[in-house]
Amino acid sequence: MTRWGMVIDLDRCTACGACELACKSENNIATVSPEQADMDRTMSWMKVQVEVEGEFPDTSLRFYPRPCMQCDNPPCIRVCPVEATYINDEGIVGQIYPRCIGCRYCANACPYTVKYFNWYGPEWPDSERQHLNPDVSVRPKGVIEKCTFCHHRLQKAREDARAEKRELREEDYQPACAEICPTGAIVFGDLDNPTHRVAELKEDPRATRLLEDLGTEPKVYYLASRQ
Amino acid sequence: MKREVAAKLEGMSADERSLLRPLVETSRGFYVVAGLLGAVTLWGLFAYYLQVRHGLGRTGLNRPEYWGIYIICFVFFIGISHAGTLISAILRVSKAEWRRSITRSAELITVLVIGFGAVQPIIDLGRPDRLFNVLFNAQLSSPLLWDVISIGLYFTASSIYLYIPAIPDFARIRDSGIKAPRLYTFLAAGYQDTPAQRARLHKAIGILSIAVIPIAISVHTVIGWIFAMTLRPMWHSTIFGPYFVIGAIHSGIAAILVAMVVLRRAYKLEDYFKPVHFDYLGRMLLVFSLLWFYFTFAEYLTVFYGAEPAEMRTFWAKVSGQYAIPFWSMVAGCFFIPFALMAPTSVNPIWEIEAQGRYVPSWIELSIMAATFSGFILLYMVATKFIPIVSIWEIEEGREESTEVAERVAGYLPDPYRKLLDFEAIGDE
Amino acid sequence: MSQTRREFVWTMGAASAAVALQGVTDGVFWAPEELPEMGWQPGIEKQITSTCMICPARCGIRGRVVDGRLVRITGNRLHPMSRGGLCPRGIAGVQTLYHPQRIAAPMMRTGPRGSGQWQEVPREEAIARVSARLGELRASGRPENLALLAGYCAGTMRDLWHQFMQAFGSPNFVADEYADGTDAIMHLMHGMRRRPGYDLERSDLVLSFGAPLFESWWSPLQAFVAFADPEHSDRRRPHFVQVDTRFSRTAARSHEWVAVRPGTHAVLALGIAYVLIRDELYDRQFVTENVAGFEDFIDEQGQLRAGYRSRVVSNYRTEEVSAITGVPVERIASLAQAFAQGRQPLAVCGEDVTRAPNGLLAGMAVHSLNVLMGSVNRPGTVLFGEEPPLEPLAETVLDSTARAGVQRTPIAGGLPLFGAGSPEVPFAERVAASGEDTVEALLLYYANPLASSVHPDVWRDALGKIPFVVSFSPFLDETTRHADIVLPDLLPYERWQDGPAPLSYPYPVWSVARPLVEPHEGGTHTAEALFAIAKNLGGSVAQSLPHQAFELVLKARARGLYAAKRGTLFGSEFEREHHRQMEQRGWWLQTHADFEAFWEGLVERGGWTDLYYDDADPAHLSAMPDGKVHLLPAALLDALQLDERRPYIDIAAPASTEEDGYPLQLIPYRLSTLASGTLSLERWLAERPTPFPEVYWHPWVEVNPVTAEELGLHHDGRAWMVSPHGRYEVRIQVFPGTAPGAVTAPYGLRHPDGSLANPLQLLDDSADPLTGLQSWFSTHVRLQLA
Numbered sequence A: 001m002t003r004w005g006m007v008i009d010l011d012r013c014t015a016c017g018a019c020e021l022a023c024k025s026e027n028n029i030a031t032v033s034p035e036q037a038d039m040d041r042t043m044s045w046m047k048v049q050v051e052v053e054g055e056f057p058d059t060s061l062r063f064y065p066r067p068c069m070q071c072d073n074p075p076c077i078r079v080c081p082v083e084a085t086y087i088n089d090e091g092i093v094g095q096i097y098p099r100c101i102g103c104r105y106c107a108n109a110c111p112y113t114v115k116y117f118n119w120y121g122p123e124w125p126d127s128e129r130q131h132l133n134p135d136v137s138v139r140p141k142g143v144i145e146k147c148t149f150c151h152h153r154l155q156k157a158r159e160d161a162r163a164e165k166r167e168l169r170e171e172d173y174q175p176a177c178a179e180i181c182p183t184g185a186i187v188f189g190d191l192d193n194p195t196h197r198v199a200e201l202k203e204d205p206r207a208t209r210l211l212e213d214l215g216t217e218p219k220v221y222y223l224a225s226r227q
Numbered sequence B: 001m002k003r004e005v006a007a008k009l010e011g012m013s014a015d016e017r018s019l020l021r022p023l024v025e026t027s028r029g030f031y032v033v034a035g036l037l038g039a040v041t042l043w044g045l046f047a048y049y050l051q052v053r054h055g056l057g058r059t060g061l062n063r064p065e066y067w068g069i070y071i072i073c074f075v076f077f078i079g080i081s082h083a084g085t086l087i088s089a090i091l092r093v094s095k096a097e098w099r100r101s102i103t104r105s106a107e108l109i110t111v112l113v114i115g116f117g118a119v120q121p122i123i124d125l126g127r128p129d130r131l132f133n134v135l136f137n138a139q140l141s142s143p144l145l146w147d148v149i150s151i152g153l154y155f156t157a158s159s160i161y162l163y164i165p166a167i168p169d170f171a172r173i174r175d176s177g178i179k180a181p182r183l184y185t186f187l188a189a190g191y192q193d194t195p196a197q198r199a200r201l202h203k204a205i206g207i208l209s210i211a212v213i214p215i216a217i218s219v220h221t222v223i224g225w226i227f228a229m230t231l232r233p234m235w236h237s238t239i240f241g242p243y244f245v246i247g248a249i250h251s252g253i254a255a256i257l258v259a260m261v262v263l264r265r266a267y268k269l270e271d272y273f274k275p276v277h278f279d280y281l282g283r284m285l286l287v288f289s290l291l292w293f294y295f296t297f298a299e300y301l302t303v304f305y306g307a308e309p310a311e312m313r314t315f316w317a318k319v320s321g322q323y324a325i326p327f328w329s330m331v332a333g334c335f336f337i338p339f340a341l342m343a344p345t346s347v348n349p350i351w352e353i354e355a356q357g358r359y360v361p362s363w364i365e366l367s368i369m370a371a372t373f374s375g376f377i378l379l380y381m382v383a384t385k386f387i388p389i390v391s392i393w394e395i396e397e398g399r400e401e402s403t404e405v406a407e408r409v410a411g412y413l414p415d416p417y418r419k420l421l422d423f424e425a426i427g428d429e
Numbered sequence C: 001m002s003q004t005r006r007e008f009v010w011t012m013g014a015a016s017a018a019v020a021l022q023g024v025t026d027g028v029f030w031a032p033e034e035l036p037e038m039g040w041q042p043g044i045e046k047q048i049t050s051t052c053m054i055c056p057a058r059c060g061i062r063g064r065v066v067d068g069r070l071v072r073i074t075g076n077r078l079h080p081m082s083r084g085g086l087c088p089r090g091i092a093g094v095q096t097l098y099h100p101q102r103i104a105a106p107m108m109r110t111g112p113r114g115s116g117q118w119q120e121v122p123r124e125e126a127i128a129r130v131s132a133r134l135g136e137l138r139a140s141g142r143p144e145n146l147a148l149l150a151g152y153c154a155g156t157m158r159d160l161w162h163q164f165m166q167a168f169g170s171p172n173f174v175a176d177e178y179a180d181g182t183d184a185i186m187h188l189m190h191g192m193r194r195r196p197g198y199d200l201e202r203s204d205l206v207l208s209f210g211a212p213l214f215e216s217w218w219s220p221l222q223a224f225v226a227f228a229d230p231e232h233s234d235r236r237r238p239h240f241v242q243v244d245t246r247f248s249r250t251a252a253r254s255h256e257w258v259a260v261r262p263g264t265h266a267v268l269a270l271g272i273a274y275v276l277i278r279d280e281l282y283d284r285q286f287v288t289e290n291v292a293g294f295e296d297f298i299d300e301q302g303q304l305r306a307g308y309r310s311r312v313v314s315n316y317r318t319e320e321v322s323a324i325t326g327v328p329v330e331r332i333a334s335l336a337q338a339f340a341q342g343r344q345p346l347a348v349c350g351e352d353v354t355r356a357p358n359g360l361l362a363g364m365a366v367h368s369l370n371v372l373m374g375s376v377n378r379p380g381t382v383l384f385g386e387e388p389p390l391e392p393l394a395e396t397v398l399d400s401t402a403r404a405g406v407q408r409t410p411i412a413g414g415l416p417l418f419g420a421g422s423p424e425v426p427f428a429e430r431v432a433a434s435g436e437d438t439v440e441a442l443l444l445y446y447a448n449p450l451a452s453s454v455h456p457d458v459w460r461d462a463l464g465k466i467p468f469v470v471s472f473s474p475f476l477d478e479t480t481r482h483a484d485i486v487l488p489d490l491l492p493y494e495r496w497q498d499g500p501a502p503l504s505y506p507y508p509v510w511s512v513a514r515p516l517v518e519p520h521e522g523g524t525h526t527a528e529a530l531f532a533i534a535k536n537l538g539g540s541v542a543q544s545l546p547h548q549a550f551e552l553v554l555k556a557r558a559r560g561l562y563a564a565k566r567g568t569l570f571g572s573e574f575e576r577e578h579h580r581q582m583e584q585r586g587w588w589l590q591t592h593a594d595f596e597a598f599w600e601g602l603v604e605r606g607g608w609t610d611l612y613y614d615d616a617d618p619a620h621l622s623a624m625p626d627g628k629v630h631l632l633p634a635a636l637l638d639a640l641q642l643d644e645r646r647p648y649i650d651i652a653a654p655a656s657t658e659e660d661g662y663p664l665q666l667i668p669y670r671l672s673t674l675a676s677g678t679l680s681l682e683r684w685l686a687e688r689p690t691p692f693p694e695v696y697w698h699p700w701v702e703v704n705p706v707t708a709e710e711l712g713l714h715h716d717g718r719a720w721m722v723s724p725h726g727r728y729e730v731r732i733q734v735f736p737g738t739a740p741g742a743v744t745a746p747y748g749l750r751h752p753d754g755s756l757a758n759p760l761q762l763l764d765d766s767a768d769p770l771t772g773l774q775s776w777f778s779t780h781v782r783l784q785l786a
């Protein structure tokens, strides 16, 4: 069975934020106005979360680039009254924007707070509509959105592989954030395929998952040695 | 009031006279209050229009504070809907005689308030235009759907439960001809108060009052579960089902009390809502507030001792942090139950690195909340113009049965004479 | 049957109700929501290799172009320095290209300056007007009254501008480009006027003195790849130690952070040198063979002079250094030991070390650590890379007018002795102070001094004195608003340009940017505008710039690479390594049949590089007559006799310049997401300029919790930051990584309304007299509640 997953090596991450931007560009994530931002309504499917500890000069910062954890046992999908968020055979938790009624129950159910709501419709200046990615729909107001593991790329990669009559290779399907990361901190692949790097990395003694005790079985692993 | 109607009223029994008068006589004050409430309601509708037009952005909600006042109102209104049906059912089943004058007003609260509660989650939808997706794409594993079902059931049952015991009164109005003959002919559904009909009526009420209890309990349990089925700190708790039911009954009783105070004044019903009713309801209120406190205490103590960081953040936000004021007013008033339950909880993500939310409702939300209250009160006021607010036939029946009741009550107890006889018998020996 | 029909009717009923409801709500309720139409038909899609021209790093990019629209910028994995990675700024380039504030067409001012009244004119007319005006200057024999202010444009563009100004006859080419003073240091110590390259990737211990390696360094991507390469190779990763006054992101990500007091980086460096000398940990052989000035010596006048060793030993005992820098004695000793134990220890001198009143001396102190450890000219240390061997441009032809013109003294005056600073400020000051005809025409290329200068007011006066200002900016920035004619450039994604890698990358890299999308109708490639102007001017100018298409100029230059018989086109890791090893053994393989194929391949892969560095070549170590590295250069000692400062001795922070009422030390820093930042930001970046702190849209400053407490400031609260030179509004971020008593302020931000929030405009006037570099870390400010 294919189970797409991600390993993020915190010892490599420099918190540059390229993954955030790559995700925004790939997935047409809209900005909000300054007033809206002040109300905590910004959207960032991938978000580099930072934790500050200590006092000057014994300060430490910890960074966690945080996409959707793509839980194998996702508490978000069960609560949706209209099945607008689902998990597919390969473990990708997706959203069906045209069906979502915007009740935000899934957002409350997600323990990682990775779901973003379109409080207003997205605003794209006319000129900027030109850079929108045609593979990803722009979300209307009133629906929930979140990281999809760049699922549209998988579909494309599959088609290409089929057209070329070959198996899908590890490098064929890489989400935008993993592709751009300058330090290779984000590794993506099939957790169940022993030839993929993630399968090996997730067994690394440094590997942990966020809020593991909740039993959500996230498919995003973090490697961290400096605690 | 037309003269002939007045004349007809004069010819009635004392109970009928005072209880039917509100149906035909409307004071200036009523119109003033109704006008004010109507204005507030229209204002709220306008606010809702703006919200639909522009989006939920018009609220004060955000990430991670995804739910706010609307869901609070939802819990609140569905909570007080337990006023009527559940309480009256319990009283009926237990044959508490003092129930007779209060069941009707209580049941009416239920039926009217459910609607106002049920629309709250719809107001809260980002895409109200896709409401019907709930039917087309229903996913039954969602507690929201359990809720749709249990509220639907509860609404139906409560409406029937309001209607059936009101039939004899409708028949009376029909017969007296003081108001809308056709309407009341329809409502009375051919009821002529024959012994057979009355027996059937009693049977139906008996069955309904038993059936309605589990439904009512399910409703609030399910509402509690909506929250409990998420992993949010201080929501994810097994206690939530019963806790919500207790809270609901508690607020329901309070709602009846408030309604009674107002009705007693407005319609001069001092003879029907007597101090003894307030006394008994007050005792019930006390019992439930103690129960509520017990649940609250158990809940918070468990959290405090478990001391999980995420839960503790919520705990402190409520006890001494951002939400201390609503929380402590809840504890003090035991009334704004839902607010402190809701807000700080969705404020705090489990993952401690996520920023904590801050939520201040917008004027749109406050207007819609105000409109919900005013709309409900307005509808209740109007309903009192069509349904006698105290069940006339049950009052009369109560009078007729008082001797029977005395016997029944005596039947609960050991026979004083028998004791004596026994004693004599012993003495004889 | 009937049941299914009933079901059907029900469903239809409900569905039509839903549709009706939707119809009603759509029309009446929903504010019309214009969702951009997403392409349903499969578009024509291309992936095109190019170069990011946003900052000096010049990373390799790939543009995804669908139906002629640039929808995504990703990295070019073949690029030897960036290896497929990009910084957020580069990714956001799609929003630069489609920026709503882009100028639509060439424009002529119609109202008074700065009134915003413009008239669009055809390109030919704009060019003709500029040519006519410049022609007058030449005709009347005053070519030197033309000035050019140019920002960073290293490469052929800069060469062309230089050629143009020469042929025209003006010495007033004012370059305002990323001056950092390290070239002056290398000039003094190695005899080579060029910035040092840092072979971070092969180093095993990187000791950075304030260099924002992971943020806004010359090439953050170079530093990222050294920290952890995306290819996950088995290479040992260097240990990074960051010496910094604040807990920057670089400090946070380095393996160690050494907090020092402001202005004392170099003192710490000498404390480390002290331990190296005391414990004899330094590379004795290297110092004996290759270094001059270490021991005491007798100068030309026959006087005994203290050498480096005595200066350090007598002034930088660890206790004293500890007292000055605030770094514990044991930490200094352990840093020295670690540095000595490294096989390729590398001290990186941040630009910020040199941006101080004694920046040159401080920078020398930092670099002296490399000299002590022999960390020069061997793999993993300081390397002096070469420029790519490009074909030179055609010879510049000077006629008599031009020859006379270029002889004049530049308006900015002679540079300071070891000049490294930008002549931008003296230029503006003199123009502002002089009469109308000092400068009669000013060209602005990649420069926006009204927003970026430390003295925008002086610039405003200067612009007022210049009767004819031409801007080539594609955006209506502050300075362009004061121009008379705007001839908007194309954006980098629409034009050809070359981008040599910054010298911090020690190997020559020549990247080529090529158009990803059709050029904007209203835009003109500035090079091509220049060719047209030159043609109109005729004479020696036309002869010197006889070009038409810039692409062809680049192609012609690439012939030099083809002919050099070294280096290789960008390639995979394997190709790179293979090539390096071949060259090391003296082999070089011809890979392309002819030049055309070579050029095609070059454009396809993004550029050319030569990863072989000959460390045996003594010319790479020193260009001094004695072939040695000088710790006490004679030129400097001479200069300092007047100055009364002594190298390695007088580098401690000057006594605090704290003024009454301004208790907090201002520490400006550059955000990695901003290029010089005077451009109105891309929305994605403007919304969230940095992952940390979590601030959206609004300029902020960071203060220590203790300071905040004292001043009654709250996290996220508003305040004014005030210095004697200006003020602006900020949001307070309480951050324990800022020292108590300091304010760290990012620069490059703007307020949401587009107005500036530039801490550099709050700076005092202090500068290093030796280099002319402004001091950025000696200003004090106060924060008052807004």
Ligand SMILES: Nc1nc2c(c(=O)[nH]1)N[C@H]1C(S)=C(S)[C@@H](COP(=O)(O)OP(=O)(O)OC[C@H]3O[C@@H](n4cnc5c(=O)[nH]c(N)nc54)[C@H](O)[C@@H]3O)O[C@H]1N2
Residues within 6 Å of the ligand: C055, C056, C089, C177, C178, C179, C210, C211, C212, C215, C216, C217, C218, C219, C244, C245, C246, C248, C261, C262, C263, C264, C265, C350, C351, C352, C353, C354, C355, C356, C667, C668, C669, C670, C671, C672, C673, C674, C675, C676, C677, C777, C778
């Ligand atoms: N992404 C990106 N990168 C760029 C540029 C860009 O536009 N975008 N521009 C380039 C240009 S033009 C320049 S000039 C450089 C700017 O690069 P730098 O001049 O290196 O500037 P900053 O990044 O501001 O780094 C200043 C650092 O100095 C430290 N510091 C604070 N106080 C003192 C002190 O008293 N003494 C010393 N020695 N240091 C102190 C601060 O903590 C801060 O970390 O960046 C270049 N790199």
Ligand SMILES: Nc1nc2c(c(=O)[nH]1)N[C@H]1C(S)=C(S)[C@@H](COP(=O)(O)OP(=O)(O)OC[C@H]3O[C@@H](n4cnc5c(=O)[nH]c(N)nc54)[C@H](O)[C@@H]3O)O[C@H]1N2
Residues within 6 Å of the ligand: C150, C151, C152, C176, C177, C178, C179, C445, C446, C447, C448, C449, C451, C452, C453, C454, C472, C473, C474, C475, C476, C477, C489, C490, C491, C492, C526, C670, C674, C675, C676, C677, C678, C679, C747, C748, C749, C757, C758, C760
């Ligand atoms: N606010 C602020 N001020 C600063 C700095 C900062 O980061 N922020 N940094 C300081 C430093 S270190 C430096 S070196 C200076 C640099 O300051 P400047 O030399 O002024 O450089 P920039 O501000 O990068 O860019 C100048 C202008 O170039 C234009 N431009 C952008 N793209 C193109 C293009 O493709 N073609 C052409 N022809 N023009 C283009 C834009 O209109 C932009 O306003 O600023 C200093 N001042």
Ligand code: SF4
Residues within 6 Å of the ligand: A012, A013, A014, A015, A016, A017, A018, A019, A020, A048, A065, A180, A181, A182, A183, A184, A185, A186
């Ligand atoms: S792109 Fe990579 S290094 Fe940069 S923040 Fe994301 S995970 Fe970290």
Ligand code: SF4
Residues within 6 Å of the ligand: A079, A080, A081, A082, A083, A084, A085, A099, A100, A101, A102, A103, A104, A105, A106, A107, A143, A144
């Ligand atoms: S917000 Fe949308 S996806 Fe989430 S639970 Fe509600 S309908 Fe489902």
Ligand code: SF4
Residues within 6 Å of the ligand: A068, A069, A070, A071, A074, A075, A076, A077, A093, A109, A110, A111, A112, A113, A114, A115, A146, A216
């Ligand atoms: S992280 Fe949240 S949104 Fe993502 S699958 Fe898990 S529960 Fe669902």
Ligand code: SF4
Residues within 6 Å of the ligand: A022, A023, A024, A026, A027, A045, A046, A067, A068, A146, A147, A148, A149, A150, A175, A176, A177, A178
């Ligand atoms: S996997 Fe794709 S959608 Fe998810 S964070 Fe990365 S880029 Fe964004």
Ligand code: SF4
Residues within 6 Å of the ligand: C052, C053, C054, C055, C056, C057, C058, C059, C086, C087, C088, C089, C090, C091, C219, C220, C221
């Ligand atoms: S570092 Fe500079 S050149 Fe590289 S991607 Fe970022 S902005 Fe572009």
Ligand SMILES: [Mo]
Residues within 6 Å of the ligand: C177, C178, C179
């Ligand atoms: Mo600069």
